[in-house]
Amino acid sequence: MSVRRKRIVGIGGTLRAGSSSERLVRAVLSACADAGAETTLFDGAALARFGHFNVEDTACTDEQRAFVESVRAADGLVLGTPGYHGGVSGLVKNAIDLLEDLRGDTRPYFEGRPVGLIVSAAGWQAGGVTLSALRGIVHAMRGWPTPIGIAINSVEQRPFDANGDLVDAGIDSAVSAQARQIMTFALEAHAA
Numbered sequence: 001m002s003v004r005r006k007r008i009v010g011i012g013g014t015l016r017a018g019s020s021s022e023r024l025v026r027a028v029l030s031a032c033a034d035a036g037a038e039t040t041l042f043d044g045a046a047l048a049r050f051g052h053f054n055v056e057d058t059a060c061t062d063e064q065r066a067f068v069e070s071v072r073a074a075d076g077l078v079l080g081t082p083g084y085h086g087g088v089s090g091l092v093k094n095a096i097d098l099l100e101d102l103r104g105d106t107r108p109y110f111e112g113r114p115v116g117l118i119v120s121a122a123g124w125q126a127g128g129v130t131l132s133a134l135r136g137i138v139h140a141m142r143g144w145p146t147p148i149g150i151a152i153n154s155v156e157q158r159p160f161d162a163n164g165d166l167v168d169a170g171i172d173s174a175v176s177a178q179a180r181q182i183m184t185f186a187l188e189a190h191a192a
């Protein structure tokens with residue numbers, strides 16, 4: 001009997017070339033792919049093409065619809081944001097708000113799914129409070145934040161080399177552990 005590959009969807013990053021939050025989301029997705037997942041990334045550029053969420057306008061662009069459908073079908077997620085002014089960036093939050101379309105599903109929002117969380121900020125304080133804010137968002141959306149959340153300090157830590165490869169052993173090990181937690185939860189929750 002063939003077992004369907006788990007679908008893990010990554011959302012996040014900024015419009016900055018070499019965005020560290022986006023690279024970390026990619027790194028977690030890549031570790032999930034190594035464990036057998038099929039992965040999809042909605043990076044900063046993709047999020048920037050979405051219009052602003054408007055609660056009074058239910059029309060969707062094709063890209064918004066593909067995004068919502070991808071999250072609807074996901075077995076697990078990775079959310080990554082920079083810490084902007086002490087919180088989640090507008091770009092990432094707008095994408096999350098577009099998931100309001102999942103409200104009436106039999107499995108609403110992120111229900112029953114593990115969600116890995118990533119923050120990159122220039123200071124430890126914004127890293128901590130933004131990670132906490134992301135956890136609050138995932139709880140509000142009925143998802144299961146993985147025990148391992150990753151917050152990096154992009155001033156004190158340089159996790160990537162000039163080629164964009166993850167070269168910090170500690171962060172690499174957190175990325176692997178988070179991916180393992182996402183995959184374990186996804187496999188156990190949806191064993192079909």
Ligand SMILES: Cc1cc2nc3c(=O)[nH]c(=O)nc-3n(C[C@H](O)[C@H](O)[C@H](O)COP(=O)(O)O)c2cc1C
Pocket residue numbers: 013014015016018019020021022081082083084085086087120121122123124125126127154
């Ligand atoms: C508009 C803006 C607001 C920011 N606000 C904060 C902040 O409140 N605290 C902080 O530590 N870093 C702040 N930063 C720094 C970013 O969080 C940091 O550079 C982060 O690593 C950027 O992520 P990226 O590499 O994915 O672009 C801010 C940066 C910008 C552009």
